[in-house]
Amino acid sequence: MNANENIYLPKPAVLDRVVDDIAEVKTFYWHFEDPEEQKKFRQFRPGQFAQVSLFGVGEFPASLPPSPTENETFFTIRQVGSCTEALHQLKPGAKFAVRGPYGNGFRMEDYHGQNLVFVAGGIGLIPLRSCIVYALANRDQFKRIQIFYGSKTPKELMYLPNLREWEQSDGVECHLTVDRTANGWNGHVGVVGSLFKKPGVDVPVHNTTAFVCGPPIMFRFVIKDLLAMGLPETRIVSTLERYMKCGVGKCGHCCIGVAYVCVDGPVFTYQQIQKLGEDI
Amino acid sequence: MKARIVARADVLKIVDLLRAQGYEVLAPFGGRGRDTCFDTVTDENRNAIQFHLANPYYPPKRFVLPPIERLFKIRKHNGTLQIEPTTKAPRRAFFGIRSCDVAGIAHLDRFYLGRDFRDNYYEQRRKNIFLVNLVCTDPERDIGDECFCLCADTGPAAREHFDLQLMDLGDEFMAVAGTPAGEALFADSIFKKGTEAHVEKRRVILAEVRKRFKNTTSWFPATVRYVSQGKILEKTWEEIGRRCLECGGCTYVCPACTCFTVSDRQSGPDEIERVRLWDSCALAGFTRMAGGHNPRRAVHDRRNRRFFRKLAHYFIQRELSVACVGCGRCAAVCHGDIGMPSVVEMIRRATAETEKIPPQPA
Numbered sequence: 001m002n003a004n005e006n007i008y009l010p011k012p013a014v015l016d017r018v019v020d021d022i023a024e025v026k027t028f029y030w031h032f033e034d035p036e037e038q039k040k041f042r043q044f045r046p047g048q049f050a051q052v053s054l055f056g057v058g059e060f061p062a063s064l065p066p067s068p069t070e071n072e073t074f075f076t077i078r079q080v081g082s083c084t085e086a087l088h089q090l091k092p093g094a095k096f097a098v099r100g101p102y103g104n105g106f107r108m109e110d111y112h113g114q115n116l117v118f119v120a121g122g123i124g125l126i127p128l129r130s131c132i133v134y135a136l137a138n139r140d141q142f143k144r145i146q147i148f149y150g151s152k153t154p155k156e157l158m159y160l161p162n163l164r165e166w167e168q169s170d171g172v173e174c175h176l177t178v179d180r181t182a183n184g185w186n187g188h189v190g191v192v193g194s195l196f197k198k199p200g201v202d203v204p205v206h207n208t209t210a211f212v213c214g215p216p217i218m219f220r221f222v223i224k225d226l227l228a229m230g231l232p233e234t235r236i237v238s239t240l241e242r243y244m245k246c247g248v249g250k251c252g253h254c255c256i257g258v259a260y261v262c263v264d265g266p267v268f269t270y271q272q273i274q275k276l277g278e279d280i
Numbered sequence: 281m282k283a284r285i286v287a288r289a290d291v292l293k294i295v296d297l298l299r300a301q302g303y304e305v306l307a308p309f310g311g312r313g314r315d316t317c318f319d320t321v322t323d324e325n326r327n328a329i330q331f332h333l334a335n336p337y338y339p340p341k342r343f344v345l346p347p348i349e350r351l352f353k354i355r356k357h358n359g360t361l362q363i364e365p366t367t368k369a370p371r372r373a374f375f376g377i378r379s380c381d382v383a384g385i386a387h388l389d390r391f392y393l394g395r396d397f398r399d400n401y402y403e404q405r406r407k408n409i410f411l412v413n414l415v416c417t418d419p420e421r422d423i424g425d426e427c428f429c430l431c432a433d434t435g436p437a438a439r440e441h442f443d444l445q446l447m448d449l450g451d452e453f454m455a456v457a458g459t460p461a462g463e464a465l466f467a468d469s470i471f472k473k474g475t476e477a478h479v480e481k482r483r484v485i486l487a488e489v490r491k492r493f494k495n496t497t498s499w500f501p502a503t504v505r506y507v508s509q510g511k512i513l514e515k516t517w518e519e520i521g522r523r524c525l526e527c528g529g530c531t532y533v534c535p536a537c538t539c540f541t542v543s544d545r546q547s548g549p550d551e552i553e554r555v556r557l558w559d560s561c562a563l564a565g566f567t568r569m570a571g572g573h574n575p576r577r578a579v580h581d582r583r584n585r586r587f588f589r590k591l592a593h594y595f596i597q598r599e600l601s602v603a604c605v606g607c608g609r610c611a612a613v614c615h616g617d618i619g620m621p622s623v624v625e626m627i628r629r630a631t632a633e634t635e636k637i638p639p640q641p642a
Contacts, residue, residue, distance in 0.1 A: 012361045055354045081570025095361045245542045248397040252539030258594040
């Protein structure tokens with residue numbers, strides 16, 4: 001990178017359209033005003049993140065759900081704090097600013113020739129969506145691809161059009177579950193880990209990488225299940241989230257144990273997570 | 281490194297030389313007791329500059345890393361966003377900066393300018409700074425009750441990172457140049473050639489000063505080892521945490537603390553400024569995320585954090601520099617008496633207990 005570059009300088013972006021996802025979650029399609037910036041940003045890897053600026057409110061880190069193989073750039077954001085609330089109020093055509101991409105991301109080349117198992121809970125599907133779409137776009141590079149995704153209720157299943165598409169696709173085994181059933185749901189009921197034991201499901205253990213992302217409680221149990229099935233700690237990867245101000249390893253907020261999540265992560269293997277020296 | 285001798289009566293002429301070169305010179309001034317501070321030298325106060333006094337509570341860090349610094353101005357105009365970076369990098373010289381604080385600035389250099397991303401706000405300001413280090417030689421006035429630079433290996437005489445170093449030899453000062461910019465000053469006639477006797481005098485004074493420290497905390501290196509190996513028991517951190525009042529004072533007086541937060545504020549109609557402010561890992565909101573989840577909720581987790589960040593071998597290796605310079609300020613300001621020297625002592629006691637080797641049967 002350019003030594004004189006201002007590492008905190010966000011670049012102006014325009015909001016193109018907003019699509020509702022589940023309650024309190026929307027997807028924001030946007031592009032940089034400067035086509036050169038857009039081109040540079042498009043070099044991102046699955047699993048990286050960006051810093052989103054709402055001037056007058058602040059800046060927040062957001063995962064990048066699109067795959068580099070897709071043409072559009074977008075964020076999927078839950079309204080949870082002051083910045084995300086300000087973003088949720090923007091109308092198409094509004095200006096905000098973005099800088100990035102940051103973080104290590106998933107190096108998908110490393111998983112070529114392997115089975116991929118994606119395990120997500122709730123909005124944990126947002127960062128994994130990028131990998132899934134990437135893997136399906138490069139389908140011949142990978143062996144089996146499995147998706148295990150769960151939410152609290154059927155209404156809280158994210159990216160429904162994508163899920164339907166993946167369920168019907170031949171190249172991927174997609175299993176959904178909900179914690180609590182509701183009218184019209186005839187699928188599986190139970191925590192995400194219960195999908196591993198569903199009749200007809202077999203999770204390959206050899207030559208497999210598992211991508212896990214979800215709320216802490218789900219994370220703990222899924223990791224236990226995967227380890228019990230015989231997956232090595234180095235083959236379980238996850239992406240962590242932290243309060244962040246800079247995204248470039250300077251502000252100090254996201255440091256967990258020995259790692260700065262923003263520059264050393266957000267993607268870590270389970271083995272690395274255990275060696276951080278602090279609870280995630 | 282080249283050295284010269286300056287007569288006591290001439291030593292403040294170095295300040296004049298720097299001011300003539302366009303530097304804003306910051307020097308230590310004394311009030312009552314420990315009430316000392318760095319302030320801008322003017323024609324009026326120039327003769328009140330003190331050489332031997334308690335090191336000010338606030339390290340000169342704030343002149344390289346301001347407590348509040350504007351990063352950009354953002355103007356909203358006719359539906360467009362104009363983002364204009366703002367940098368201020370005045371030419372400044374620190375006259376009489378102590379060796380610990382020189383090490384503090386060297387640590388900030390490693391941190392902000394190292395690794396993949398360079399902080400160009402810091403870089404531009406730092407480029408314009410000239411450091412005149414003063415060696416601590418007066419055991420009564422220079423060396424405080426909490427100083428432990430001997431142990432952190434940063435003092436009493438810095439070995440590097442200064443432009444010019446001064447040491448009081450009595451009637452004269454020895455000046456050592458650390459950079460070409462420092463050496464350029466030697467062109468002035470106040471700098472005279474020294475003799476072997478001057479070098480010997482410097483050695484004798486330093487050897488004597490080293491013996492006069494009140495607080496050496498010689499377990500500092502061992503503590504680095506214990507922290508790095510994860511040998512410190514949770515109950516020791518809890519004991520330390522119980523004494524923390526969560527005021528953040530230790531981080532604000534620390535010459536090597538780097539954390540900041542960023543905040544937007546309205547600065548005019550249609551104009552917003554984005555500023556960064558010093559932040560502190562002692563404060564409960566430091567790791568609190570939107571929605572309220574806080575991975576570091578317990579006080580002792582936050583205290584653990586500060587000492588882990590400063591002492592873990594991993595970070596020392598990462599920056600090739602220790603984030604503790606032995607100035608002792610955290611010990612001087614902490615109401616709960618958990619400054620670095622006390623923490624080192626608490627860890628020593630707790631570890632000595634757990635590591636006790638049972639007597640072997642004869």
